[in-house]
Amino acid sequence: MLSIIRLALRNILRSPLRSSLAAFAIAFGVATLIAAEEISLAVTAAINHTAESETITAFMSEQLNVGLTVVGLVVAAGAGFLLFNNYSMSVVQRQGDLGRMRAAGMTRTQLIGMLVFEALLLGVLGGALGILLGTVIGQGIIQLVQATSEIFNLFGQTRVSTLRVITSAGLGVLISVSAALSPAYRIAHLPPLEALRVSLSPETAPTRSRGPLLGLLGSFALWLYLAIAPPGRWALPETANRLTIIFVLAWIACVFAMAPGLIEVVSRGARTVLLRTTGAVGWLASDNLRRSRRRVVLAVLTLAVAVAMIVGVTGFLTYWFDELFFRTPAQSLKDRPAVGFFPIEIEAGLQAYNSVSSFTMPEGFKQKVEALVGEHATVLESYFVLAPEISFLGDSYFSYILDLEDLRAAGDLLFSFSYGDWDRAMEFAERGCVLFVTPGVAQKNNAWLGEAIPIRTPSGTLGCTIAGIGPTFVGASIIGASALTSYPMQAPISIIAFPYSPSDLRAILPELQALADASPGIWFLEVTRFTEIQQDGMKSVVIAMDGMLLLAVLSAALGVVNMTVIAILERRRELGILRAVGATREQVGWLITIEGFLVGLIGSTLGTVLGIGLVLLYVVISAGSVMGFPDFPVWSAAWSSARPALGPGLFAILTTPWLTALSARVPARKMLRGSVTETLSARSG
Template sequence: MLRLTLAQMRRSIGRLVAAGVAIVIGTAFVTATLIAGDVMTRTTNDSIAAQFASADLVVSAPADLTADDVDALRSVPGVDAVDAVQFTYLDLSHGSKRVFQLGVPAPSDPRFQALEVVEGSMPTATGQVALPEAVAERLGVGIGDAVTSSRNVWDGSAPDGGAYEEVRDELSVVGTTADPYGAYAQMGGAVVVTAEDVAAWEAAQSMPDEPARTYSAAMVGLAPGTDLETVRAALVAASPDEAKAVTPDEHAQEQARKMTGDQDVFTYVILGFAAVALLVAALVITNTFQVLVAQRTRTLALLRAVGANRSQLARSVLTEATILGVVSSVGGILLGALLTQVALLVARGADLGVPIPATIAVTPVVVLVPLLVGTVVTVVASFAPARAATRVAPLEALRPADAPSLARGGGRARLVVASLLTVAGLAVLGGGIWLGTTGNPEIGLLAGVAGGALSFVGVLVGAVFWLPGVVSLVGRLLAGTGSTARLATANTLRNPRRTTATSTALLIGVTLVAMMSTGAASARTSLDTALDEQYPVDVLVATDLYGSSGEAVPGEAVRAVSGSEGVARVVELVAAEATLPDGTQLTVHGVDPEQAREVVRTPESLAPLAEGTLMLSEQEAESWGIADGERLELTGPDGATLDVVARTGAVGWSWLLATDDARALDPGAVTSRLWVGLDESADPTQAVPAIQDAIVDVDVPVEVAGAAVERALMESVIDTILGVIVGLLAVAVVIALIGVANTLSLSVIERRRESATLRAIGLSRAQLRWMLAIEGMLIAGVGAVLGIALGVLYGWAGAATALSIMGDVSLAVPWRDVALVLVVALVAGLVASVVPGRTAARTSPVAALAVD
């Protein structure tokens, strides 16, 4: 039987290619996922270990290490150097440019230095600093320049027992650094200062009763010729209880496990997408083997007639599936490994700022898991066809070789199960939406996922009952275009099980793509609404933010901002001092109401602003106990009073008056803020830095708050995540489209005699090819449309559940993505018909009508 099976595979090699390609893509997906997970683990570990540079050991304890503990480590025999791992944060400025950056002390031993000097040197004396190249460029400084460090120190002589006061130091830039191994990549780089400066700053910042500083770990360098294990044991003995002394690599692995909860989340998520791809591949494989068995009816019957039993026939089909699974899986492993290696080379060339391995690591898991999964999926997918092969009776060999028919629909039990799953799933999904909108988003999301999965499985199980009807309906709409369309529709309905399996494979991929696109579009719309309420303008330029001086914004700064690239309009706000009836003093801002409504993101929220009105955010009104419509009397610094009506608005409004009211209250009011509106086509990530550069030479300290950049960054994150997810799910769609091509190819083989008859009665080759093209587009189009409808429904349900914690959820339809998916499906259905159409058109009527 093995020789016979191999001979049948050689005869059917063309039919097996499509199924093989499907499993190649699926296993390549699994292989690439496992390799990528390993690369990410290695990259993370290398990045963590890079902080310890060339240290021999890292000592840590559950309760951290004190300064005395670190000193005790230095006295251990064989120890050459010890440095505590410590960080500080520096608020650095130069002119109007400012950064808040992580800082590390210069090491006492070169083995502990994770950074490389690009220009100049490391700091060796107090008051010196070495900056990362990017930070130096951002501040616009070089070697020999000075930067200002702002920090808070504790003043014990202040009233009420002491208080913090701001101190500014001048630090001299002595060098610039690079981070070649990504030691501080996650923190955006690190500034290097002397250990003496770090100790002095911490001492000045500490309150009298504040506990002594502790350290998470200490780096240890051993003397030459020292035995590592001997010193390791001695270090543990000299450390607090439960302390550990490990190598940098061991420490990195432990920290990485803590960060991920000892779970490789990334790998699991991507393997979920690989499972979807393999599920679709299984549908394609099942469909292929069903038709192969149907095509071999006479051969199987002859085998039964000459003595082959049912188990031998079943083993023949399963053996064929096993061989196909093993060969295709090996191809998928090679393809996945090759693609991942190419991706590594591209990533290394892109200089991402993190240590990327040069080569992939091919472990037994990387080879065996995809091989096992691909083979098992192929064999399991062939169970139903193998069972069908055992039902072939010997008398089938005596029947005419008509085209096989698999027109049997689903049974009553299948209908009941599908109905129960669909109804129950939709009920649970509705309950999840209700829970999410009533303040229980976590439970609602779990219920929503469970309900969505149940209902989707119900839809797939019951597809054989309703999907052919949908195809028939669409086919009747196309029937008016001619006899070719009517023939194509009839061909799709001749074998409803196979048509359903093919459309279902595409339905799965398209549903998931549409669901993620819809969810992301709704998230983006809801996020825009929330950001518009939180940040009323694109960019805020001010002198009175974060405790700044509150001086007037110079006129040249206003003109510079107005002329910056990407700026559409600028509105000035004046700052006035006011006193509430309860004696509280605060700053209110005045703005021209008409101009304000032209620049803000939500003009309707400023509709109440007019003379005699004080605008407050709803949160501030609640905090101050001020009701909407309440009358207040404000008192200016010169005793002038102003009677106003308090009105509450969106989140971003804070004590806002009309300009004339503010100047009447405080005649000395100056312009302290600018509201900046950007052009709709402007890129915020370029426009905001352009504004910062425009005011770099202004003498007055001016802050630039770019709310538009935050919005753009959040949208960029959503778009990036969506792009990755859709790209992963697109693999399933590609596999499903292979199934469409496979179905058409097998359909051509089945209908050789029918095609010949059509040619004999006058159907041209072009019409025959067009008939198959309509058939392919009909199968792909119906699957895509139904998938889009289900995807939008599930996407809305997920958005309503998960995003309700943000407030009102704005549901959206990603029309561009929906149209793109539909067009791709139709074009792919058309392309899938090209080769089968040419095969059908090349067959002469006489040859096709010959008896097999």
């Protein structure tokens, strides 16, 4: 066993560059998970903690933690894909040495153990490095968000939990070991003589495969079905979730299958252009893409996954914020504007929460507002509570307690029916506690219209009947006002006036503003402005997520460096011969650089297509089912969500080729700076 460990250590030290690339890929995944918790905890660390403030802000921290953790897991998964490619190419490059070990008597189990132990050591190294990088990345993203946001303008000092550190580092080790298992098993079960023979055979152009054609036909069939019969028009949340997984996996498989064909098309199409612009060097570079198909496919897919993550997350968040959360406000407030009184200065962002000790409205304030508005508006008091059973997202997403008569008179902003009606809802309310929830919350509890959901309250368990199912304001569940006796709340956290028309608003606006001015500690705001502030805050979340996703692109660039190093080592005789017949170091260096540029171009293009496809799939299949919008415009919402995602995709197409060209150029210059003889005898670094 000790000899196997020593061999693993020696192999790592013999290839410091490749080992460093693997360790950094792991570190990026671990660091994003640690940074996710640091950022989310810092959001509420500087807030004055009272029962009301924690009710209002707990969901911010939880949802930010969930969102950033998901991004961290996506980056970690991308790192796993990169590591799999790294280990696969490494095993191929070392095939001769591994074959000689098997021929000398090493068993399959010993060979697998050696390779897995290498991955284990790199996982531990990457995990330790990720722990150090996590805090740095977290603070960097916090500074970025503070510099670009008027809402997230106050972050406190916090410490990441020991559990998050241990689980993140452990996940890094697990990903590293898992990525090495398949390549290790494959090479261990290759007969020693076969391993030696394959390692000495030259690279040849690949034979034609039906994979790209099957991928193209599969994609055509998939999108044709979605165009004719989009599941979003009939699927409820649980069914939509299952279909989304199936279609996403099918789309990814189709894109991956088409990758070799795209490489072939680009290689052939770039020949003439590169021959005219860069001469024979460019012609050789385009031809090498076809000759080194397997290695190029792995590098292209690594880049594609990284770009697709950025494009996909951008489109996903656009869909949730613009098409789901703010669809109702955007439509309702045009016809029925609303204004509100709040105990904090909403426009001051998180800083407002730090300077206020009371988060409730003064007693009797609703009566003052009602006296001013008269017959021009409905006045509604809103209470926030935490009810995990009916939380729209996670366990800490807030729910409202509202008076049903006021809710009914307020219009569609806070709730509209997809299932049920007001007459039946009022009948349920006469019997006790009632709920108005989205279809997602109803199915989460395996309940439907007329069925009860038990809710744990400070006063005990309260059975509440679902009186209505449909879209609510930003997805928050609504509990009837009869439940107020079960919660220790003495006053509302906001009072909203709903004028019956824009002219009614104009008639009462000056008096309402004067009331706010004469009431210390009370701020007046139009609800339209309130939703704009919420949307601005969501943009800050996107910035934080994009900042973390950039690590995925950097990880992919490390994959290109790894591909370049292995390509130079595998082709050292070919490159040495080019040098011997008159090619300069600069020309050979440009050959490798152009190959890197083409890999970046193909990978970023494929990633953009993959990411846009994932966005369209998700929207067309889910189509607002979690919120319950009737007559949801499936394809219109899908294209509206995909358009903002095109920006990061086009940016990636314009910049990634230069990044990968640079990533290829640096190791190429280092490994080709010697003489012809040294190039022929180059060792792995």
